[in-house]
Amino acid sequence: MQIQHFISDRFGGVSEPPYNWLNIAMHTGDELTRVEQNRQILYQKAGIVRAQFANQIHSNTIVEIDKFIPPPSCDGFITTKARLPLAIMSADCFGVLLYDKGTRVIAALHAGRVGATREIVAKAMQLMQNRYGAVNISAIISPGIHSCCYEVSSQLASSYPKRFIKRGRFLDIKGMIYEQLEQNRVESIKDYNICTCCSSEYYSYRRDGVTGRFASIIWMEE
Numbered sequence: 001m002q003i004q005h006f007i008s009d010r011f012g013g014v015s016e017p018p019y020n021w022l023n024i025a026m027h028t029g030d031e032l033t034r035v036e037q038n039r040q041i042l043y044q045k046a047g048i049v050r051a052q053f054a055n056q057i058h059s060n061t062i063v064e065i066d067k068f069i070p071p072p073s074c075d076g077f078i079t080t081k082a083r084l085p086l087a088i089m090s091a092d093c094f095g096v097l098l099y100d101k102g103t104r105v106i107a108a109l110h111a112g113r114v115g116a117t118r119e120i121v122a123k124a125m126q127l128m129q130n131r132y133g134a135v136n137i138s139a140i141i142s143p144g145i146h147s148c149c150y151e152v153s154s155q156l157a158s159s160y161p162k163r164f165i166k167r168g169r170f171l172d173i174k175g176m177i178y179e180q181l182e183q184n185r186v187e188s189i190k191d192y193n194i195c196t197c198c199s200s201e202y203y204s205y206r207r208d209g210v211t212g213r214f215a216s217i218i219w220m221e222e
């Protein structure tokens with residue numbers, strides 16, 4: 001049994017500006033036929049047949065699935081099934097992918113400011129531990145907006161613990177994710193360590209406004 005993951009960037013798709021090129025999201029105004037083509041390209045690149053997507057709502061709702069279902073309103077999936085790739089769409093938010101090889105349980109989470117504030121990462125790890133007996137959870141953190149580019153209002157900044165605020169009022173979402181991972185005894189972290197707002201290779205809502213979404217996908221092979 002092997003854990004696999006794939007994180008797409010902007011390249012290799014058929015969408016036109018401002019969605020250029022590999023936009024995999026249906027909800028941002030892009031032509032649906034192009035998005036459908038892009039998802040097929042995405043599956044080919046990843047080496048999978050299809051993936052489970054969600055109607056993401058910036059919540060801490062996590063849905064446990066054992067088969068493909070119509071996209072539910074949630075921001076996380078957990079499964080123990082092989083060949084059931086779990087996909088997160090983002091453009092600045094982090095895709096956080098979790099797995100425990102020993103107990104064969106994986107999760108994919110959409111962790112932006114709101115999801116991280118609502119502790120979706122801690123919630124998923126506790127579910128994996130309490131319901132599935134996971135003991136050695138590893139994490140993969142996708143590109144996402146870093147504190148270099150994530151200035152928030154002073155009112156919002158003051159609502160967060162000081163340790164998550166950099167240079168006055170820049171919020172460190174990834175710091176929040178790391179804290180939840182570490183407090184729940186994460187085994188290892190693979191961090192892509194790319195700021196989507198700094199890198200033109202990824203979609204960034206903060207930088208571009210109307211734009212596409214890239215995908216973070218995790219799955220188990222048999």
Ligand SMILES: [Zn+2]
Nearest residue numbers: 148149195198
């Ligand atoms: Zn940046």
